[in-house]
Amino acid sequence: MLNLNSIMLSSEKPKELAEFYSKVLDKKPDMEENNFIGFMAESCFLSIGGHDKVKGKNPAPEWIMMFFETKDVNGEFERIKGLGAKVIAEPYHPGTDNNDFWLATLADPDGNYFQLASPWNQE
Numbered sequence: 001m002l003n004l005n006s007i008m009l010s011s012e013k014p015k016e017l018a019e020f021y022s023k024v025l026d027k028k029p030d031m032e033e034n035n036f037i038g039f040m041a042e043s044c045f046l047s048i049g050g051h052d053k054v055k056g057k058n059p060a061p062e063w064i065m066m067f068f069e070t071k072d073v074n075g076e077f078e079r080i081k082g083l084g085a086k087v088i089a090e091p092y093h094p095g096t097d098n099n100d101f102w103l104a105t106l107a108d109p110d111g112n113y114f115q116l117a118s119p120w121n122q123e
Contacts, residue, residue, distance in 0.1 A: 006044060007066060010051035011110050018048045020109050023083045024068070041068075057111035065105070066114040073102035073116045080106055080116070088113055 011017040018037035022028060025046075031038035036049040046066075070076045074091050081087055088105035104116045 004044065006047060008047045008049060009110070009112060010054040011048060012050070012055050013110075014048045014050045017108060017110055020083065021046060021048065024080055061107060061111050061113040067117045068114060069117055069119050071119060073104055073118055076116050077104040077106070084109070091116075
């Protein structure tokens with residue numbers, strides 16, 4: 001089985017995008033080298049870097065989404081909304097019977113969508 005260990009976001013303004021994710025993750029970067037900045041987020045490494053073919057905002061942000069797991073979707077939603085994230089969908093219960101499971105969708109400064117999600121296996 002393959003292990004997904006990192007995700008890279010390309011940006012026309014990688015330093016600005018990294019500053020945003022530094023606030024979202026509430027930590028300083030774990031790596032800064034040339035035009036790349038990276039954060040260890042539990043078991044996945046999020047790297048942000050420049051790319052000469054990436055300009056402006058993401059034209060298709062629905063194609064891929066990152067999920068950030070938290071036991072406090074509503075609280076984190078308010079905190080991250082306060083950082084300037086664009087609200088795509090306020091916290092809601094998806095079509096499940098589990099009323100303890102929450103999702104919320106936001107967009108970063110480049111227009112990439114990401115979701116806040118309750119842990120899959122809540123105790």
